[in-house]
Amino acid sequence: MNVLIVYAHPEPRSLNGSLRDLAVRHLTARGHDVRVSDLYAMGWNAVADRGDFLDHDPGARLVYTHASKAAFAGDSQRPEIAAEQQRLRWADAVILQFPMWWFSMPAILKGWVERVFAYGFAYGVGVHEGERWGDRYGEGTLAGRRAMVSVTMGGREPHYGDRGVNGALDDLLFPIHHGILYYPGIEVLPPFAMYQVDRLTPAQWQAAATAFEARLDGLFTDEPIAFRRQNGGHYDARQVLKPGLGAGASGTRIHLIAPGDPDQLPAK
């Protein structure tokens, strides 16, 4: 299978760099084809702007979504944007490898999403009218693919627990898991998370490497996070969760399928 690793760390000799190298080595040894988008090494431009669109009139008012739609449809995106879209189409699985900075992905990776996830590619896909608000959240261009976030944190694990002061890791990652990856149709695996990474002993690294390898081995077989599909029948015509679903939960967890929920309608 084809695996794309999108890697966002400024220092190759970092833990994140080691995890990237381990993933390349391990997946390649298992017979997968692996490509790496090393955003810092590529000098990736993190700032979405009119320069992303080769045919955009420099004096015209920029509406980024409109310009993105026109450039994607007209094949006039900056070549590095189109190239990353090709890599996503090529991939059967995507790994996002990054350090948690201020409770989200590094800006360079966010800017990769903003520029590569074009209108017509990752959003604005499908019919948006009546009861249907597009092919998103479980359907879309990237359906059939899988993704896993591999994230490192300086903080301690209890701080990210369900009652930890930072907020639960699943809540912090919800905008990425659900809002970025699941939106264009990618199934999302539970994250691989490492804590207190500034104090890692060699033994802890060995244990983490073994755990990471196990997760890589499950990339195409592990159960993804059970997000509801937007068009699976659990949301009403306003895209609001129907009464009775999500009972006993609140916050982001109501968007997970629970035991006893009705089956979802088939995907388009």
Add this chain to the structure above:
Amino acid sequence: MNVLIVYAHPEPRSLNGSLRDLAVRHLTARGHDVRVSDLYAMGWNAVADRGDFLDHDPGARLVYTHASKAAFAGDSQRPEIAAEQQRLRWADAVILQFPMWWFSMPAILKGWVERVFAYGFAYGVGVHEGERWGDRYGEGTLAGRRAMVSVTMGGREPHYGDRGVNGALDDLLFPIHHGILYYPGIEVLPPFAMYQVDRLTPAQWQAAATAFEARLDGLFTDEPIAFRRQNGGHYDARQVLKPGLGAGASGTRIHLIAPGDPDQLPAK
């Protein structure tokens, strides 16, 4: 009072630009001093890297937190980083004005946070040992200040409601409200949010402008979001919420003070 607006939109003639202009005009007319950090116009570098530290050995391994600590303490940060820190110290209130892109702030604004919120300035402040994990979440360098997120969305309001398919706006903004703003001590007001902004009629703009002015008038008097202070006695020594607190809630909402909760200990 002093108000800093951090503004992140590539197009001055955008709705975000209009909201920025309105805020400058309205707050100035009320007698406040207003400064704007217009990140796109400034050509803000969004990518945190070794270049942020003037004295960093280019060949040395980069540990961003360590380098940030040394450069902040040794006054060898890039001048634009130090200048933004000065603006934050100057400000009594901060407004973040941005469009919601992929369920978070634009990369250029995230990169402003990553580079300006230095070690020793916005994190790594106070003693980290025993029961105390620093002066954060309600205490820190920026305590005594207030902030408000003003955010525009292309999507519809029900999609961002408590049961909406995108996730609740409060959950999506939690990493920003709690993780970025409250962390270094800033009190956070409820967000000013606009929806379906691509279809705004003149009448809708007028109504929004009036509502925004009312929020600006309440910048120093409105009740902030009732986040618990880390060192206020509601979290235990592992920074985990004590039993009995957050009852009936889950997800990010457990970090809000609820009626009947014990009083918090005084801030340091």
